[in-house]
Amino acid sequence: MTGGIREWPEDERPREKMHRQGAANLTNAELLALIIRTGDTATGKSAIDLGRDLISHFGENLRELGSADISEITAIKGIGPAKATGIKAAFTLSARFQARKLELLDRFTSPRQVFDYFHHEFRDSRKEYFLVLLLDGKNRIIRRVQVSEGSLNQSIVHPREVFIPAVKESAAAMILVHNHPTGDPAPSPEDIAITRRLKEAGEIMGIKVLDHIIIGDGEDAYLSFVERGLL
Numbered sequence: 001m002t003g004g005i006r007e008w009p010e011d012e013r014p015r016e017k018m019h020r021q022g023a024a025n026l027t028n029a030e031l032l033a034l035i036i037r038t039g040d041t042a043t044g045k046s047a048i049d050l051g052r053d054l055i056s057h058f059g060e061n062l063r064e065l066g067s068a069d070i071s072e073i074t075a076i077k078g079i080g081p082a083k084a085t086g087i088k089a090a091f092t093l094s095a096r097f098q099a100r101k102l103e104l105l106d107r108f109t110s111p112r113q114v115f116d117y118f119h120h121e122f123r124d125s126r127k128e129y130f131l132v133l134l135l136d137g138k139n140r141i142i143r144r145v146q147v148s149e150g151s152l153n154q155s156i157v158h159p160r161e162v163f164i165p166a167v168k169e170s171a172a173a174m175i176l177v178h179n180h181p182t183g184d185p186a187p188s189p190e191d192i193a194i195t196r197r198l199k200e201a202g203e204i205m206g207i208k209v210l211d212h213i214i215i216g217d218g219e220d221a222y223l224s225f226v227e228r229g230l231l
Contacts (some may be wrong), residue, residue: 035090120171
């Protein structure tokens with residue numbers, strides 16, 4: 001179909017379609033078109049055409065697009081800095097919303113539940129993140145704390161950085177969580193050494209380390225130190 005979206009039949013325009021049928025009935029290209037808003041006059045492409053170009057380049061499941069930086073998005077012809085910034089903002093809001101769900105969760109009852117929660121957040125990450133889930137005396141979640149970003153080593157993940165927020169929040173226990181960008185959740189010697197060090201520090205502080213869960217890629221790609229007998 002040629003011409004701008006305003007020239008399309010009303011029932012085929014993304015905005016009108018959303019109002020009539022709901023957002024769930026829009027395709028990924030149509031949803032992206034609503035974020036992009038306008039087409040590109042230089043190429044004559046509509047906003048939906050640009051959405052399709054993005055999906056063609058990054059993939060239908062949107063994982064690569066969600067983790068792409070602005071320079072990678074603007075590499076698509078017709079997507080300038082303004083459009084790329086809007087796309088990046090939309091994905092960032094989605095990630096923050098997902099993170100906020102943690103506040104509504106009473107407690108994690110199994111390593112699998114921790115993996116299910118964090119898998120979508122970390123599965124496409126190109127960096128390694130180390131988080132601590134602070135728990136009260138009934139193992140209910142108080143809040144999450146990001147301790148480090150980058151390669152995991154003992155100079156970055158120091159007991160001081162882990163236990164200062166735990167003391168401030170009067171946490172009784174904690175769960176350690178970090179991701180492996182390689183996708184393989186098998187623990188490295190550094191992972192094992194850091195976990196042992198934090199467990200020993202927790203015993204001194206009276207704050208129990210309940211588990212350390214490594215998030216990889218794939219539907220079952222995680223490792224629990226407790227389940228493997230490493231903690």
